[in-house]
Amino acid sequence: MISVAGDETATLSAHGLEKPRFSRQNFARSLDTGLNLFTRMQTTLEAPRKATPAPSPAVASDPPRNLHTRAHTLGGTRSFWGRLGIKLQDGLEALVARGSLHGDPHVYESSLFPWAGELEHNWGEIRAELDRVLAFRDQMPSFHEILKEASAITTDQHWKTYFLAGIRMDCTENARRCPNTMRLLRTIPGMTTAFFSILSPGKHIPAHRGAYNGILRLHLALLVPEPAERCRIRIGNDYFIWKEGRALIFDDTFNHEVWNDTNGDRVVLFVDFARPLRQPWRWFNERLLRIGSLAPFLREAGQKQKNWEKKFYS
Numbered sequence: 001m002i003s004v005a006g007d008e009t010a011t012l013s014a015h016g017l018e019k020p021r022f023s024r025q026n027f028a029r030s031l032d033t034g035l036n037l038f039t040r041m042q043t044t045l046e047a048p049r050k051a052t053p054a055p056s057p058a059v060a061s062d063p064p065r066n067l068h069t070r071a072h073t074l075g076g077t078r079s080f081w082g083r084l085g086i087k088l089q090d091g092l093e094a095l096v097a098r099g100s101l102h103g104d105p106h107v108y109e110s111s112l113f114p115w116a117g118e119l120e121h122n123w124g125e126i127r128a129e130l131d132r133v134l135a136f137r138d139q140m141p142s143f144h145e146i147l148k149e150a151s152a153i154t155t156d157q158h159w160k161t162y163f164l165a166g167i168r169m170d171c172t173e174n175a176r177r178c179p180n181t182m183r184l185l186r187t188i189p190g191m192t193t194a195f196f197s198i199l200s201p202g203k204h205i206p207a208h209r210g211a212y213n214g215i216l217r218l219h220l221a222l223l224v225p226e227p228a229e230r231c232r233i234r235i236g237n238d239y240f241i242w243k244e245g246r247a248l249i250f251d252d253t254f255n256h257e258v259w260n261d262t263n264g265d266r267v268v269l270f271v272d273f274a275r276p277l278r279q280p281w282r283w284f285n286e287r288l289l290r291i292g293s294l295a296p297f298l299r300e301a302g303q304k305q306k307n308w309e310k311k312f313y314s
Contacts, residue, residue: 067255068106068236070209093213093253099281106236106254108216110247115187119220119269123245125180126269127222130196133162133177137198137265141308147301153208158200165194167293168302173309181269188218190274192289196222197270199260207234210252212292214285218271219248225264233258242268251275 070093072086097104102112110116119126140160144150150159163171164178165185175182185194192215199205210217221242225231233240233248235256240248250256260266277285292298 066237067207067234069255070213070253071255072209089212096213096275096277096281096285099277101276101278104251106251107238107240108249108251110249113249115189116218116247116249118187119184119218120245120247122180122184123220123222126178126184126220127244129178129181130222130267130269133174133196134198134265134267136312139312140198141304143197146304146308147297149297153206156203158203159205160198160200162196162198163194163305164196165191166298166302166305167192168298169305170302171305171309173313185271188271188273189276190286191271192274193270193272195270197268199258199266201225201260201263201265203258203260203266205258207255207257209255212288213251213253214275214277214288215252215272216275217250217252218269218273219250220269220271221246221248222269223265223267225260225262225266227262230261231259231266242266 070090072089102108110120137160140162142154142157143159143161144154146161146163162174163169164175164181165171185191197219219233219242221244224242224244228241228243231242233242233256235250236254242248274285274289276282
């Protein structure tokens with residue numbers, strides 16, 4: 001169990017949802033909505049107008065406002081088409097939530113995903129491979145240097161990445177140095193992205209939401225500095241502390257925020273994977289993700305990763 005900041009323990013439960021009614025006409029309308037949405041997606045990560053400050057880690061206090069939300073919070077005035085795109089995405093995500101096999105919580109019990117237990121059981125093998133690649137930590141690219149859309153939430157050198165897999169990415173050289181990690185990653189159905197996510201001391205990732213709830217996220221804690229309660233993540237209204245060797249699985253389209261207020265690096269194995277859905281939503285989600293993989297910014301990120309590997313390993 002992942003601990004909530006303070007003395008409380010998070011009790012995470014998945015709630016089943018009623019199976020939606022389905023007809024060819026309704027499904028065709030949903031498919032058309034999804035295709036229109038992907039032509040208007042502007043970014044992978046959205047930063048809000050104002051970040052919420054972190055509470056004292058010793059006090060399990062309520063945040064000043066309700067952050068259990070998927071609201072789009074980009075600043076500035078939106079055009080008509082921008083507002084329409086948001087409404088289309090909201091409608092699409094409501095359909096995905098209704099079709100979810102495990103309900104629509106912000107955080108999931110890892111026991112719902114049998115492969116997560118294998119990762120936890122073998123986390124020491126992953127940690128050993130991480131320790132070897134950390135020898136050249138300072139030469140690793142920062143997140144925004146690979147994915148420019150991440151510049152909405154980070155522009156410094158304090159969020160390093162070591163990519164092992166990604167949409168339209170060739171991570172052959174990195175992956176070759178982490179064979180046990182790659183073996184375990186291949187057990188994750190619908191895995192789309194995987195990398196070692198390294199946060200420097202003092203790093204704060206401001207509140208943001210992800211691009212699409214057809215993807216879920218895993219953090220497998222590999223290196224958690226002390227004091228652990230000062231290295232935490234807020235998802236919705238709840239605060240969680242990573243524990244080495246334990247998995248945290250959550251929906252990153254809920255507002256979330258990260259702090260590393262310690263003197264050491266925090267490292268997790270960061271994995272995105274397709275959300276388990278009932279049919280026909282699973283079929284629809286798979287095709288939507290394929291369309292999304294054609295986005296120019298993903299092709300650009302793949303080229304940047306390839307260039308880094310070529311330069312570093314030459």
